[in-house]
Amino acid sequence: MTRRSRLETLVRDALCALAAIGIPLDGVTERRRVRMAKAFLSVAGMKPGMDWSEASADNRLRSRDVIRWMNQYLGEEISSGSYDDIRRKDLLLPVEAGIVLKSAGKVGAATNDGTRRYALSSEAATLLRSYRSPDWDVRLAQFLAGKEKLADQLKKTRLQGLIPITVGSSVLRFGPGEHNELQKAIIEDFLPRFGYVAEVLYVGDTEEKLLFVQANRLMGLGFFELSHNKLPDVLAYSGSKNWLFLIEAVHSANPITELRKRVLEQLTKECSADIIYVSAFLSRAAFRKFAREIAWETEVWIAESPDHLIHFNGDKFLGPHVSGNTR
Known part of the structure; x- marks a missing residue:
């Protein structure tokens, strides 16, 4: 040898x-x-x-x-x-x-x-x-x-640092960080208040993007593009309203701008549900950084004021916007 x-x-x-x-x-x-x-x-x-x-x-x-x-x-x-x-x-x-x-x-x-x-x-x-x-x-x-x-x-130390998030009857554990803390708030605070009993169909994690997805439910709504680099952070569906919430958790980037909204409109063009676009922020200070970029006909939710929404113009408060038609 x-x-x-x-x-x-x-x-x-x-x-x-x-x-x-x-x-x-x-x-x-x-x-x-x-x-x-x-x-x-x-x-x-x-x-x-x-x-x-x-x-x-x-x-x-x-x-x-x-x-x-x-x-x-x-x-x-x-x-x-x-x-x-x-x-x-x-x-x-x-x-x-x-x-x-x-x-x-x-x-x-x-x-x-x-x-x-x-x-x-x-x-x-x-x-x-x-x-x-x-x-x-x-x-x-x-x-x-x-x-x-x-x-x-x-x-064990790593698990202790993870953020538990309740999705339906399941508890998911997300990596630490403000982005995932905001996603927790979206699921546990925003949706119970404004989601009309919405069911979470997709949620990502900064470390493991496809952390939770109900692909069959999304495809049943005509949502066929499940490429995680195109999806918003949270997708949730209200059966009573037939609304699909597309929610971005905005920490350091990626609110729903006019350009991002156009991309999401293409993503959902075959979807049978009406679409609700939401940009979510942890605080008003975080929102102010991106206020000028928010697209019209979308919603803004701020976790530190969970009982309120900011609607960017349009013919109604929370609901899908259809050009030239008031519902």
Whole structure:
């Protein structure tokens, strides 16, 4: 086996061990994974050709020492000035998981303390020495017993930051941010007040655009274009009025302007329902930024004043506008 193949095997083993211990690798680029594995191997004192039984908790390295180890033994050519990347990126997750100690021998050392060293925890070193041995599975189970994996901790933290939105009998969870907070207000505050028992047929999320869609119901109304880059943020249908609400949640862009209205009119030209266009804002201050752009014959709703609507001209307050005809 060549040195290169031995190195590739060692890196692959390190990533497998890290994943088994609970380090989240989903969404991490391939290059970042390799850097993490090599920084981890450096702290463990591992070189190509060594057996995992030689993993050590005594290889205490400064950030610059980790770079030297990676360059000398693990095939890297990293600038000595990149030491901050070791702390902020390469060893961040192993440290957060508690398998690498960031102040070995000097607990509580400041980040800029020149005597600060990285090292494997003794428990992690004992576990790694069993890697590729018949004892690995048993030792891994013992190591994880009573612990919550970092991947699960981060997932829980992310879920806690999500915004719950009730859609019918379902509760959807949207990514954090003012745009999605506004969508929550549209669904839970605007529609109950002005929607005439409207049913939500589509709602998007800034991270996952097609978060909720009732495609069959929309197609039954003659709404055939479901390309998410053309849809407004929320679609809701009132059966009692035969109104389809097209609602834009305006945070930093995209109110219903004359141009946007023309696009939506083309999108709904075969729709059997009458169309209500709504631009929604979190606050009056946000609305003022876009007031000059709002299209005529559309509605404006402001979440901080949920009981009121602003109608931009036309022959009636809330309702579909038909040119030359008053209903």
